[in-house]
Amino acid sequence: GQQVMQIPQYQHVQEGEDFTTYCNSSTTLSNIQWYKQRPGGHPVFLIQLVKSGEVKKQKRLTFQFGEAKKNSSLHITATQTTDVGTYFCAGRNRGSTLGRLYFGRGTQLTVWP
Amino acid sequence: NAGVTQTPKFQVLKTGQSMTLQCAQDMNHEYMSWYRQDPGMGLRLIHYSVGAGITDQGEVPNGYNVSRSTTEDFPLRLLSAAPSQTSVYFCASSYSRSGRSQNEQFFGPGTRLTVL
Numbered sequence: 001g002q003q004v005m006q007i008p009q010y011q012h013v014q015e016g017e018d019f020t021t022y023c024n025s026s027t028t029l030s031n032i033q034w035y036k037q038r039p040g041g042h043p044v045f046l047i048q049l050v051k052s053g054e055v056k057k058q059k060r061l062t063f064q065f066g067e068a069k070k071n072s073s074l075h076i077t078a079t080q081t082t083d084v085g086t087y088f089c090a091g092r093n094r095g096s097t098l099g100r101l102y103f104g105r106g107t108q109l110t111v112w113p
Numbered sequence: 114n115a116g117v118t119q120t121p122k123f124q125v126l127k128t129g130q131s132m133t134l135q136c137a138q139d140m141n142h143e144y145m146s147w148y149r150q151d152p153g154m155g156l157r158l159i160h161y162s163v164g165a166g167i168t169d170q171g172e173v174p175n176g177y178n179v180s181r182s183t184t185e186d187f188p189l190r191l192l193s194a195a196p197s198q199t200s201v202y203f204c205a206s207s208y209s210r211s212g213r214s215q216n217e218q219f220f221g222p223g224t225r226l227t228v229l
Contacts, residue, residue: 009153033217042203043156045217088156090218100146101218105155 004091006104014112019076021107023089032065032072033101035088043088069094079111114139119204119221126194126228134189134224136204144209145187146218149173149200156203162187163209194228201225 003026013019023032031050035043047056049065049072056063062075072091076083086108090101120135138145146161158171162181176198178190187206191198205218 006155035218042220042223043205043218044220048217092216100144100158100161103148103156103158105153 004089004102004104006089006107008107009105010108010110012110012112013079015081016078019079019083019109021074021087021089021109023072023074023091023104025070025091025102027070028094029069029091030094032069032089032091034063034072034074035090036085037088037106038085041085076109079109081111081113084109084111116140117204117206117219117221119202119224121224122222123225124227126191126226128195128228130194132191132194134191134202134204134226136187136189136221137185138187138204138206138219139185140206140219141184142206142208142219143184144216144218145181145204145206146171147177147179147187147189148203148205149198150203150223151200159189159202191226196228199226199228 005024007022031048033048034046036046037043047063052069053067054065060077064073086106088103088106090103117138143164147159148156150156157173159173159177160171160179162168165181165184168179168181181187202224204221207216207218
């Protein structure tokens with residue numbers, strides 16, 4: 001069945017260092033979304049990537065969708081303490097319009113000041 | 114708009130008790146879903162619905178029932194609570210019709226459930 005794998009599970013960085021989390025799907029995706037969950041909070045949508053090879057930026061965050069639409073990454077440049085939280089990727093199967101998302105297990109980011 | 118609301122925020126149950134977690138959304142979303150979140154396990158899909166009267170099982174459906182009688186509400190019922198169901202439960206909703214450019218999921222604040 002559909003699987004979305006995400007690594008690493010945990011990442012500890014010092015403030016100012018970069019951070020990357022990777023997401024891989026067992027099947028081709030129609031799109032991929034990224035969410036952030038602050039400690040004690042609920043997941044909040046960050047961005048959606050749809051096109052093969054797409055790259056999108058949000059300030060210090062760079063999101064990429066692979067050429068084969070089976071992998072994605074989120075890169076944070078010069079982390080800040082406000083970046084602390086768990087980052088999830090979530091993909092939809094190609095051809096699916098019914099809403100179901102397959103979530104990765106998330107990468108928990110800790111940032112030391 | 115209130116978005117996605119969940120009640121209660123916290124609940125403690127004894128083994129064998131039953132209860133219903135409530136979820137409502139006011140965005141006219143077709144798709145609604147329930148997840149449980151346990152440490153190190155990410156978000157696991159319990160049940161989902163693509164519209165009123167339509168539900169389907171997710172990854173971990175055992176011990177839970179759902180129904181979708183209206184577009185707005187999607188309650189999750191625990192039939193006979195077990196300690197393994199201690200978790201944080203999130204309800205989420207989104208559009209699901211084709212043609213929507215971005216079907217992001219909106220999550221409720223969660224229900225923290227402890228089963229003793």
